Amino acid sequence: MGASGRPYRLVTSRELTQPPQKHVDIAPGATLTMCRLEGAGRIVRLWLTLPLLGQRAALKDVALRMYWDGEPEPSVDVPLGDFFGASFGKPTRIVSDRVLIVGGAYVSRFEMPFNAGAILELRNDSQRTLRTLFFQVGYYQDAARAGLEPTLHAQFRREPRTAQGEPFVAMQAVGEGTFLGLRVDLQTRAWWLKRPLSQIPLPRGFGLGILEGWERVVVDGDHANALSGTGGEDYFSGGFYFLGGPFLTPSYGCTHKSFFTGRVSAYRFHVDDPIPFSKSLEVTLDHGVSNSMTADYSSVAYWYQQEPHAPFPPLPPVAARRPTFPWMNPVQWLLLVGSAAFVVAGLARLLLR
Numbered sequence: 001m002g003a004s005g006r007p008y009r010l011v012t013s014r015e016l017t018q019p020p021q022k023h024v025d026i027a028p029g030a031t032l033t034m035c036r037l038e039g040a041g042r043i044v045r046l047w048l049t050l051p052l053l054g055q056r057a058a059l060k061d062v063a064l065r066m067y068w069d070g071e072p073e074p075s076v077d078v079p080l081g082d083f084f085g086a087s088f089g090k091p092t093r094i095v096s097d098r099v100l101i102v103g104g105a106y107v108s109r110f111e112m113p114f115n116a117g118a119i120l121e122l123r124n125d126s127q128r129t130l131r132t133l134f135f136q137v138g139y140y141q142d143a144a145r146a147g148l149e150p151t152l153h154a155q156f157r158r159e160p161r162t163a164q165g166e167p168f169v170a171m172q173a174v175g176e177g178t179f180l181g182l183r184v185d186l187q188t189r190a191w192w193l194k195r196p197l198s199q200i201p202l203p204r205g206f207g208l209g210i211l212e213g214w215e216r217v218v219v220d221g222d223h224a225n226a227l228s229g230t231g232g233e234d235y236f237s238g239g240f241y242f243l244g245g246p247f248l249t250p251s252y253g254c255t256h257k258s259f260f261t262g263r264v265s266a267y268r269f270h271v272d273d274p275i276p277f278s279k280s281l282e283v284t285l286d287h288g289v290s291n292s293m294t295a296d297y298s299s300v301a302y303w304y305q306q307e308p309h310a311p312f313p314p315l316p317p318v319a320a321r322r323p324t325f326p327w328m329n330p331v332q333w334l335l336l337v338g339s340a341a342f343v344v345a346g347l348a349r350l351l352l353r
Helices: 080-084 205-212 328-351
Strands: 008-012 024-026 031-037 040-049 062-068 076-079 099-102 105-108 112-114 118-124 130-142 151-159 168-174 177-188 215-219 252-258 263-269 275-277 280-285 295-305
Touching (some): 024 031, 062 151, 118 130
Antiparallel strands (some): 008 130, 040 112, 177 263, 177 295, 215 280
């Protein structure tokens, strides 16, 4: 029994097959309804697992969708892996208060209240069958509520090539709610190996200078008092390009960092400092100083709000969800190292004459 005497209930993949099996498959283009709950309640645990052998793109190709209270449009519409914190479409380890990828499973610990029903779906947008999916949805049923509780929302955004001089828009919401956090995959697409050479370490950061920009959180359209920090990694509670990363904490962390590929994945959940809004919220991220470094940015923003919500941008087609192949940064590193080796060899020959 729950703390308030309510029974804990569970819906699993076993209930969707006859005769019952532990796992299910999803045909190409098909939608699987994981659960359809009635009345008021709250989902407190979403667990799933699937083998990626032979279906490595599944974390990008399958969309997780959640509908609350009879709304016609989903309040959560995110590629499956991105919702749980997968890094560049791979199940990189993440252990936080809200989402986990560990031990072969994907777990959400967001509390997801619903007032008059809930529907959780997985839509296979690929041309291949998704095979051997296991899932569990744990929830409590509540008595009918006098007032409506805000519901969980999650929005995916992607810009394969950021615009010069313009920030990346990670989230836009209209209504009343509370901002919960942000998870990002950031990859440089800039040519930083150029003159003036003194700028290669800073502000270009050997490619990771995309983090020299900062976040901007605009609450209720008040641009004059927007919340703005001191750097990309600073917003995610890191410093100096996530020095010593990757690292994990309950509310923030860096799950992937590579100077060689120019890639960073990070998360921050506003567990102790949620940001309320009454009319609207916009969250943007810069890519380098004055948005000067071209990059590939994708994000998942999480928040609670009262329905109805503004329509989300449609999810990109599967090919446009997948990360850009990181060839540019390694090429520049090889050129830089090769040039340095050539200079060292020349100096050595002069000294040995």
